[in-house]
Amino acid sequence: MIERRKLERWTKAETADQDEARDTQRAIRDELEEGRLEGVSDGLEFATYLQGSYRNTTMVYDSGDVDILVIRTDKYHADFSDTPETSAEHAPTQNPRQMFEEHAEGVYRTLQAQYGTRSVERGDKAIEVDSKDLPLGADVVPCLQYRRFWPRQSGNHMKGIVFWTAEGTKVVNFPRRHRIMGEQYNGWCAGNYKSTVRVLKNFRNTLVANGTIEKEDAPSYFVECLLSNVEVSTIAHGDIRDRIEGVFEELESAAEGGFPDYTVQHGMSPLFGEKSTQWNTDQAEEFVRAARTLYEED
Structure with missing residues (x-):
């Protein structure tokens, strides 16, 4: 049977890695701000958000890359399936897939410009950044704001994120919740x-x-x-x-x-x-x- 001391050791968080994760997030945020999301039209606004095990303090030894959301905040996609009447009052962005692709391409180009093409690769869900200039490797996920509206009260909604994979699968999540x-x-x-x-x-x-x-x-x-x-x-x-x-x-x-x-x-x-x-x-x-x-x- 597995030793008790090993179980106790496994309960511990890798706190040093969490500090490095936050430093990685800040560095990428600063590079995106400095690079102004290359190739994207004026007016795009964004925020970064550390998610996954590092954000939730459930990381363990060798937890892997840091998960960082780059959320486009000037647009949002919405689910009005439970409240169709609310859609007229809270109109979301038109062509959300197009808005996402524009945002994702801008993030990708900027990271390549800042860290070099060899250090940045676009995968199915995330843009992988592996650079000696960062404390940890990062999986950067461009996404839009998402809102799921509830029937209990007009305008009441749950905030989340939405993005599309390279194969076209729509992914909705609620990282803050x-x-x-x-x-x-x-x-x-x-x-x-x-x-x-x-x-x-x-x-x-x-x-x-x-x-x-x-x-x-x-x-x-x-x-x-x-x-x-x-x-x-x-x-x-x-x-x-x-x-x-x-x-x-x-x-x-x-x-x-x-x-x-x-x-x-x-x-x-x-x-x-x-x-x-x-x-x-x-x-x-x-x-x-x-x-x-x-x-x-x-």
Whole structure:
């Protein structure tokens, strides 16, 4: 069985890396401001936002590149499916895909101009920046503001982001709500939630290093969201071994039913499904099984 001291070590955050992540975000923001988003029409406004494990303080050793959003703030896309009458009062940008592509191209060109073409590569979802001038590598995600309007009150909406992948898949997320819900859940769980996320991420990284599972079959974001569905009482348990065993038991039980009603951490969409932005239940079940085996045999 895995040693208690290893579990305790796995609960710790890599605080030095978090400082480097914030320095990386500031450097990229400054370069984008100085470069004025090359090739883009006047008037475009943007803000940067650190997201992912570094922002949510669930990072572990070798967490990888920093996730940085570059949000176009002078335009927004919206979902009025629950409140069609509201659309006349809060008209969003026309041609949001075009506005996004314009923004993404500007971010890409500016980063290339500032860091060099060899250090900047545009991937399916993010622009990858790997430069010796930055403390950490960065995955920069250009996006638009997104608003999901609610029927309870005219104009009431949830703020998020939207972008399109290179293959044309529309991706909607709510990173600020994700962070807020993580903080709230951590408080409900007596401060144990984020440390327990780190333990599961360390299980995942060890399984990937051992060749037991493939990295893309258990993304770090999905692992964090998986744990956000576990009962508060299970994660609030003070003893680390009892807590982890309780988590495994609950997840194994949920896996038998296909993880019913499991959502991502911000609660705005299902965690599992057929979309490219959702997790496959078989992959999640395999991760839980492999992590339990590692726990018992290590």
